[in-house]
Amino acid sequence: MRRKLKLSLDSDVTWKEISPGGVISEAGNAEKFKTGDWRSIRPVWIVEKCTQCMLCFPVCPDSSIPVDAEGKRTEFDFDHCKGCGVCAQVCPFDAIEMTEN
Amino acid sequence: MAYNLKEAVKRPERLTGGHRMCAGCGAPVVVRTILRAIKPEDHAVIGSATGCLEVSTCLYPYTAWKDSFIHSAFENAGATISGAEAAYNVMKKKGKIKGDIKFIAFGGDGGTYDIGLQSLSGAMERGHDMVYVCYDNGAYMNTGIQRSSATPTFADTTTSPAGSVIPGKTQLKKDLTLIMANHNIPYVAQSAPIGNFKDLHEKAEKAIYTPGAAFLNVMAPCPRGWRYDTPMLMQICKLAVDTCIWPLFEVENGKYKVNYKPKNKLPVEEFLKVQGRFRHMFKKGNEWMIEKFQKDIDEKWEMLLKLEG
Numbered sequence: 224m225r226r227k228l229k230l231s232l233d234s235d236v237t238w239k240e241i242s243p244g245g246v247i248s249e250a251g252n253a254e255k256f257k258t259g260d261w262r263s264i265r266p267v268w269i270v271e272k273c274t275q276c277m278l279c280f281p282v283c284p285d286s287s288i289p290v291d292a293e294g295k296r297t298e299f300d301f302d303h304c305k306g307c308g309v310c311a312q313v314c315p316f317d318a319i320e321m322t323e324n
Numbered sequence: 325m326a327y328n329l330k331e332a333v334k335r336p337e338r339l340t341g342g343h344r345m346c347a348g349c350g351a352p353v354v355v356r357t358i359l360r361a362i363k364p365e366d367h368a369v370i371g372s373a374t375g376c377l378e379v380s381t382c383l384y385p386y387t388a389w390k391d392s393f394i395h396s397a398f399e400n401a402g403a404t405i406s407g408a409e410a411a412y413n414v415m416k417k418k419g420k421i422k423g424d425i426k427f428i429a430f431g432g433d434g435g436t437y438d439i440g441l442q443s444l445s446g447a448m449e450r451g452h453d454m455v456y457v458c459y460d461n462g463a464y465m466n467t468g469i470q471r472s473s474a475t476p477t478f479a480d481t482t483t484s485p486a487g488s489v490i491p492g493k494t495q496l497k498k499d500l501t502l503i504m505a506n507h508n509i510p511y512v513a514q515s516a517p518i519g520n521f522k523d524l525h526e527k528a529e530k531a532i533y534t535p536g537a538a539f540l541n542v543m544a545p546c547p548r549g550w551r552y553d554t555p556m557l558m559q560i561c562k563l564a565v566d567t568c569i570w571p572l573f574e575v576e577n578g579k580y581k582v583n584y585k586p587k588n589k590l591p592v593e594e595f596l597k598v599q600g601r602f603r604h605m606f607k608k609g610n611e612w613m614i615e616k617f618q619k620d621i622d623e624k625w626e627m628l629l630k631l632e633g
Binding site (some may be wrong): 230232241242245247250251252253254255256257258262277278280281282283284285286287290292294296300302303304305306308309311312313321 | 339350352360386517558
């Protein structure tokens with residue numbers, strides 16, 4: 224028996240809409256949950272200053288610095304970036320600036 | 325293969341965004357790095373002791389984990405993952421499972437140093453082929469910053485409030501990495517997110533691909549509990565290492581190796597002064613606290629150098 228997982232859990236959700244055992248079968252579906260609206264400051268990527276040294280990539284707690292197939296970073300994932308500013312702090316080339324959201 | 329950050333970034337992301345850890349939290353940074361050390365073709369079974377990481381990455385109906393994840397209780401992450409590993413061995417023998425699966429347990433310091441210590445000790449002693457990773461943020465951050473046995477001396481927490489009665493936590497921090505090293509397991513290491521993450525990545529790789537039980541103790545700063553500005557995550561880690569408060573070392577088959585000896589060992593004040601939880605140590609009349617803290621750190625550092633031999 225497979226029930227369809229209800230993604231929006233509101234107060235009128237019934238047990239029939241919850242998977243048995245609370246199993247979540249879709250790995251990594253937290254991507255659908257946007258945490259970008261937590262942000263009060265916003266990182267701006269200054270492409271001209273960026274040397275693709277990649278030091279910003281591993282420090283992101285929210286996996287919000289996507290990397291393409293060649294291993295180059297691309298624009299921030301603003302759906303999930305919480306604006307912590309750690310990336311801007313570690314950038315040796317001042318290629319990330321924090322601004323008002 | 326030698327570590328290369330530009331190659332490491334091409335590995336698949338195994339922890340997605342959209343989890344509910346605080347902005348600037350150290351734990352997901354640690355977890356991402358450890359999961360990056362898994363070969364892309366291998367699958368992982370991950371369990372987590374109750375803590376920020378567990379409750380924030382796996383909120384029904386969402387999971388931030390791309391690998392199999394088991395929601396465990398506070399005290400039994402070690403037992404849960406060792407049981408899964410034992411089941412896997414039997415199924416593999418019977419030919420029911422193909423491919424390689426790696427077993428990793430994550431726990432905060434509360435779930436590792438304190439509440440989960442018995443199940444961790446048992447799992448390590450039985451020698452399951454698994455890695456237990458403790459992300460040490462030095463208190464029960466998830467429930468509101470209560471002191472744990474990993475909280476440093478003098479730290480101000482809600483259950484060791486610094487004031488006129490007590491000077492913050494009065495006890496010493498438990499040395500869990502050495503306790504685990506004395507389980508005589510093949511690999512034990514202490515690490516932190518530093519620089520280009522070479523240290524943590526290499527240790528994670530060794531821990532995951534060394535047959536038998538392995539233990540990693542990784543510092544994971546908590547901006548809320550340590551009371552510092554979120555962008556400072558990496559500076560805090562660097563200061564912890566440069567002051568020898570959090571030495572980077574590994575114990576491979578009983579052989580100690582200190583991986584980083586700062587050329588210029590900084591005074592502990594450098595680490596303490598940037599965090600609100602130690603602010604009271606800088607008040608007039610409290611100089612003895614800093615002196616004692618420095619003395620304790622120096623003694624431990626000397627002991628570690630002696631162990632290395």
